[in-house]
Amino acid sequence: MTQTIDTTADRALKAKHRAMWALGDYPSVAIELIPELGPELVAASGVRPGDRVLDVAAGAGNAAVPAALTGARVVASDLTPELFVAGREFAARHGVDVEWEEGDAEALPYDDGTFDVVLSCIGVMFAPHHQQAADELVRVCRPGGTIGLLSWTPQGFVGDMFRTMKPYAPPPPPGAQPAVLWGDEDHVRALLGDRVTDLVTRRQTLTCDRFPTPAAWAEYWKTAYGPTIAVYRHIADDPERVAALDRDLTALAARFDHGTDGTVMDWEYLVLTARTRS
Template sequence: MTGTMPDIQTIKDGMRKTWMAGDFGEVAKFIQHHADDFIANRHITPGLRLLDVACGTGNLAIPAARAGASVTGIDIADNLIEQARSRARAEGLDIRFEVGDAENLALPDASFDAVVSMYGAMFAPRPEYAAAELVRVCRPGGTIAMANWMPETFIGEMFKVVGRHAPPPEGVPSPALWGDPATVRERLREGITELRTSPVTVIFEYPFSVPEVVEFHRQFFGPIERAWARLEDDGREALRQDLEAHWSRHNEATDGSTRVEAQYLEVVATRATS
C-alpha cells in the first residue's frame, strides 16, 4: 500500500455513507442474474453454512438460501441490510442479516463451510484485513469464493473515470486490484492450499438509453451519487459527459437501449486444513 492513509474510522464512516447513499437496491436488480449464476456455480448442498460478506441487499444470500444453505449476510450499510431482510421475509427465507465490517467480522473462527463475496469485500479500504477475515471465518477445507471487478475492463475503467473527477481517499488502494490475479494470490497466500482465478464475462442490460443509464447510476449508485455531490456544476457536467462517453464506447445495443459486457475475476480458494 502506498501513500498516507487518513484516519481509518473517517474512511469507514465515509464508506458507510457512500453505500447508504442513493439506493443500491435499484442497481442490484439489474445484476441479480450475475449473482444467480455465481451461486449456481458453488454447487450448494442443503445445510451448508454460508457467509456472504458485504452482502448488500442479498443478491448472493437469497439464491444461496433458496438452494438450502444456512446463510448469514454481513454489510456495512444499515439500509441495505434492511432491504435484504425485507427480501428474505417476502420469500419466507430464514437468513441472518447483520450490520458488520468485512475487516473485523464479529463471527467465530472456522464457522462457515463457504465464504462468498460479489462486488463487495473488494471495497474494504484495508485489503489485508479483509483477506485475513475471509480466511479466518472459513473452516479448514472450506471454500472462499469472490467476484471482483477487473482493473482494465469496463467497470475498472469506470472507477478510473469517476476517480479522475472525485479522487478517493489518499492511500486507499483501488478496489479493482482485487481483480488482478497476482494481487489476489499475494493477499490470500496465508492459510490457503489451493487458489484458482478465471475471468468471467457478464452483461449489463438496461431498457433505456446511455444518458438514462448514467442518470440512473447518478441517482441510485452510492459511489457516483457521492462523487456527484462533491462537485460543482461544471464538474458534474464533465463527469456526466465522461461517463456517457464511456458507456457509449462499450454499448452494443442499436435500438436505443444499453447493453454492455463487463468482466470480473472469479476467485476460488480452499482454506488449509492445518
C-alpha cells in the same frame, strides 16, 4: 505483511463508507441490474444444504439469498445495515430465512473457522484495506472450507468507470487500495497466499441491456449508485465539472455500447474460488 492502521482515521473512513453505500438505491442496482451474479457465485462455490455460509459485504443479499435457497444456513454481514431493509424483503419474496448482521469486512465479529463457505459478491472488494479483509475471509472459514469471490475487473467496464470518476473524486485516504484490484487474479492470490489451495479463477461478462441510451444509463447511475453519487456531491459547487462528468460517463457507456436497439454493454468480472488449507 499486515498494514498498521490508524484506528481513529479508520473509524472515520468506515463511517464515510457506510454513508456512501446508503446513498441512492444500491438494492435496485444489485437486484434488478445484476441479479445473475449472486446465483453464479453460489453455484461456483458449491454451496450445499446445511452449509453454514457467510456473505461478506452482503448488501441487500444478492449472494446470501441464492445461498439460502440451496438450504444453507446463511448470515449476511454488511457495514451498511440500511441495506438490510431491502435485503429482508428480497429474502421474504423468495421464502428464505437469512440472518442479517452489521459487520466490518476488515474485522468480522465471528470466531475462527465458524463457516463452511465464505462468499462475497462485488462486496469485500470495496473494503479499503485489502490484506485485512482477505485475512478475515480466511480466518472465519473453517479448515477445508470454501472461499468464493466475484469482483469487477480492472480492465472491464466498472474498472473504466472508476478511472473515469477518479479526476472528479476527493483523493483516497492513505493506505486505501483500488477496489477493482480484487478483479486481478494475481492480486488476490497474493492476498490469500499459501493459506488456500485449489484456487480457480475465470473471467466472465454480464450483459447490461436495461437502458435505451448511454445518457440514460449515466443519469440512472448518478442517482442510484452510492460511489457515483458521492463523487457528484464532491463537485456539486462546480457546474462545469458536473457537466464534464456527465459527458465523461455518457462517453464511457457509449464506448462499451454494442447494441443496435437500445444500449447493450458487457461488464467483465472475475469469479474466484479456493479452499482453506486443512
